[in-house]
Amino acid sequence: MSVVPIIGEGEFEIDDEEHDVLPESDEDNEEEEDPEAPQRMRTHIRRGDGHLYRDQTFFNGVAFKDRVLDYALRTRCNIRQYRYDKDKLGFECAGLGENDEACGWKIYASILPKDKIWRVRLFVDNHTCEVNGECEMVKVPVIARLFVNKIREEPAYYMPMKIEELIMANWSISVSRPQCQAGRNKALKWIKSEHDQQFARLKDYAAEIVESNPGSSVEVDTFQNDEGQDVFNRIYICFDALRNTWKESCRPLIGLDGCFLKERIKGQLLVALGRDANNAIYPIAWAVVKVENNENWQWFMQKLKVDLDLKDGDNYIAVSDRSPGLIRAIKIELPKMEHRKCVRHIYGNLKKKHGNKKQMKSYIWSVAWSYNEAKYQQNLDRLSCYDTGVYTDVMATNPRSWCRAFFKLGNYCEDVENNSTESFNSSINKARENHLCICSKQ
Numbered sequence: 433m434s435v436v437p438i439i440g441e442g443e444f445e446i447d448d449e450e451h452d453v454l455p456e457s458d459e460d461n462e463e464e465e466d467p468e469a470p471q472r473m474r475t476h477i478r479r480g481d482g483h484l485y486r487d488q489t490f491f492n493g494v495a496f497k498d499r500v501l502d503y504a505l506r507t508r509c510n511i512r513q514y515r516y517d518k519d520k521l522g523f524e525c526a527g528l529g530e531n532d533e534a535c536g537w538k539i540y541a542s543i544l545p546k547d548k549i550w551r552v553r554l555f556v557d558n559h560t561c562e563v564n565g566e567c568e569m570v571k572v573p574v575i576a577r578l579f580v581n582k583i584r585e586e587p588a589y590y591m592p593m594k595i596e597e598l599i600m601a602n603w604s605i606s607v608s609r610p611q612c613q614a615g616r617n618k619a620l621k622w623i624k625s626e627h628d629q630q631f632a633r634l635k636d637y638a639a640e641i642v643e644s645n646p647g648s649s650v651e652v653d654t655f656q657n658d659e660g661q662d663v664f665n666r667i668y669i670c671f672d673a674l675r676n677t678w679k680e681s682c683r684p685l686i687g688l689d690g691c692f693l694k695e696r697i698k699g700q701l702l703v704a705l706g707r708d709a710n711n712a713i714y715p716i717a718w719a720v721v722k723v724e725n726n727e728n729w730q731w732f733m734q735k736l737k738v739d740l741d742l743k744d745g746d747n748y749i750a751v752s753d754r755s756p757g758l759i760r761a762i763k764i765e766l767p768k769m770e771h772r773k774c775v776r777h778i779y780g781n782l783k784k785k786h787g788n789k790k791q792m793k794s795y796i797w798s799v800a801w802s803y804n805e806a807k808y809q810q811n812l813d814r815l816s817c818y819d820t821g822v823y824t825d826v827m828a829t830n831p832r833s834w835c836r837a838f839f840k841l842g843n844y845c846e847d848v849e850n851n852s853t854e855s856f857n858s859s860i861n862k863a864r865e866n867h868l869c870i871c872s873k874q
Contacts, residue, residue, distance in 0.1 A: 482506045484539060484557070490550040493521050496541050504569050505603045509537065509559060512568035519543040521550075526568055527561025535561035565606040570599070575607065575615030576622065583619045592616055631664050638667070647672030649717075649739050653731075666728060670717035670739045678716050679740065682706040685844050686716065686736075688752040690724040700724045702732045707845060716740070729757040733765040745769025749844045753777040754833075773834035774850035775800045778826075786822055796826065800834055800848040808837045 482503030490496040497513075500523050504511040515522030525537035540554040575595065583590045592612035599607050638650040649670040654662040687705040699720050706714040717736055721728040742748055745766025752758055754773045762771050779796050786792060795815045802808035812831070816823040832838045836846050 479505055484552065484555060486552055486555045488541075488552040488555075490541070493518075493541075493543075493550055496521060496550050496552075500539065501569055501574060504567050505605070507559075508563045508565070508567070508604050509535075509561065510564065510566045510568060511537075515540070523569075525559060525561055526566075527559070527564065529560040529562065533560065535559055537561075563604075565604055567603075567605045570603075570605055570607055572611055572614040572618060575599070575612060576618035579615065580619040580622055583616060584623050587620070590616065634664065634667060641669065641671070645671050645673065649675075649735065651735065666719060666721040666731070668717070668719040668732065668735045670735070674714075674716055675739055678706045678714060682708050682714050683844055684747055684842075685749040685751065686740075687850055688750055688758060689850060690755070693720065700728075702728070704732075704736055711845065724755065724757060726757040726760050729755075729761040730764060733758075733761040737765050742766055742769070747842070749840065751847065751850045753850060770840050771833070772839070772848070773829065775834050775848045776850070778829050778834060782822060782825055785825065786819070789819070789822070791818060792822055795822075797848075799826070799831055800836065802835055802837045804837050808835050 480499065480502040482499060482501075482505065484499060484503055488499075490499065500511060503509075509525050510527040511523050512526045513521070514524050520540070520542040522540040523538070525535035527535045529535060536556055537559045538554065538556045539552060541550050541552045543549070544551055578599075579590055579595055592609050595612040595616060596607055596609055599605055599612075634652050638652050641648050641650050649668070649672075651668045653665045653667065655665055657663045683706065685707050687707070688703070689705075690700050690702045693699045693701055699722055702719045702721060702724065704716045704718065706716050708714050717739060719728075719732045719735070721732075736742070737745075745762070746768035748766070749770045749772065750762055750766075751772045752774065754771065754777075759771065762769055775797065779793060782792065782796065795811070795818055799808065799811045799815060802811050808831075812823070812826075815826060834848055836848055839846060
């Protein structure tokens with residue numbers, strides 16, 4: 433059965449000792465981005481230098497044609513193809529010089545009889561034409577190739593008018609709006625085909641993981657649509673080596689978080705991370721789902737509970753931003769697990785409501801770092817005197833769930849924030865831009 437993609441329809445180490453130092457990576461310390469930087473990144477399209485010479489060799493005709501295209505884009509000459517044989521390709525300049533004389537530039541390559549390598553047999557590097565902003569090589573397929581990666585990243589930005597503008601800005605070549613529309617449509621078809629192929633390979637990918645990593649846990653969850661096709665719903669992966677190492681060598685602590693995938697077909701990545709004896713991040717398991725909701729978090733926690741043999745969660749710690757779906761899943765699947773809140777998320781929510789008050793951050797972190805109940809109460813009293821509104825909102829978050837004074841004693845950790853998962857999510861930014869199979873591998 434074919435697999436139909438539907439995700440998103442339509443479209444490491446922590447310092448535990450210096451608790452007297454406020455964290456420096458909160459939102460109020462972030463530098464403002466240069467508004468022109470994204471524009472520069474968007475307009476840059478990397479191509480080769482287009483260097484050509486006689487007896488130059490290529491692995492195939494496609495590589496030769498691509499080099500000629502690079503030459504045409506660099507020189508802005510009106511290059512066109514005049515020979516299309518399977519074993520021979522020829523290009524010439526269609527430009528005109530003085531008195532409408534034809535330009536003499538020409539290049540021709542063919543396959544060598546013995547080793548099947550393409551070699552440039554003829555190269556007349558003599559332009560007598562004037563550049564006029566035309567290039568017959570820049571047709572619909574070429575426009576699609578030039579912009580397919582950009583369209584994959586930002587389809588809403590690279591519309592026909594923008595593509596037309598960029599071709600003129602980068603190469604001073606004039607193309608029509610309908611050409612750009614057709615090129616964009618062709619690129620979108622290529623991208624859709626890539627996604628369909630990736631989802632169709634998911635079950636093969638899962639089988640390969642189990643074969644190459646015996647004992648690993650992989651589940652591809654699908655459902656049938658009205659046409660009887662298997663439609664992707666979610667996937668869970670836990671490698672046996674990661675699972676066993678976590679059980680034997682890591683702290684009994686699990687950081688849980690979800691982050692968005694950045695590909696054309698949207699979804700969310702759920703991750704479970706451990707912490708080794710050196711407080712370094714250790715990945716345990718992950719899943720890709722359509723959305724971060726009650727059902728998917730419970731499904732993920734069910735798989736994690738079985739794979740890690742967590743039983744009812746006693747003697748284990750979970751640290752997260754405590755999203756409603758995750759809170760519910762842990763209460764159902766692991767009722768005895770201690771579930772800590774992340775103070776960074778608490779502070780971030782308070783800052784949205786109360787603004788960036790100068791002393792609010794230090795008061796909240798003092799409460800979080802309280803090392804006994806007396807100190808905890810003392811810091812709460814100080815917060816109440818500072819601002820009763822902030823105090824009321826802090827109490828509504830149940831500060832005992834993110835204060836060090838009430839954490840379990842043992843070989844866990846004293847972290848009051850979920851920095852490890854946030855750092856992990858940042859470290860896989862590039863992987864999150866790829867297709868599902870490639871993202872899982874990375």
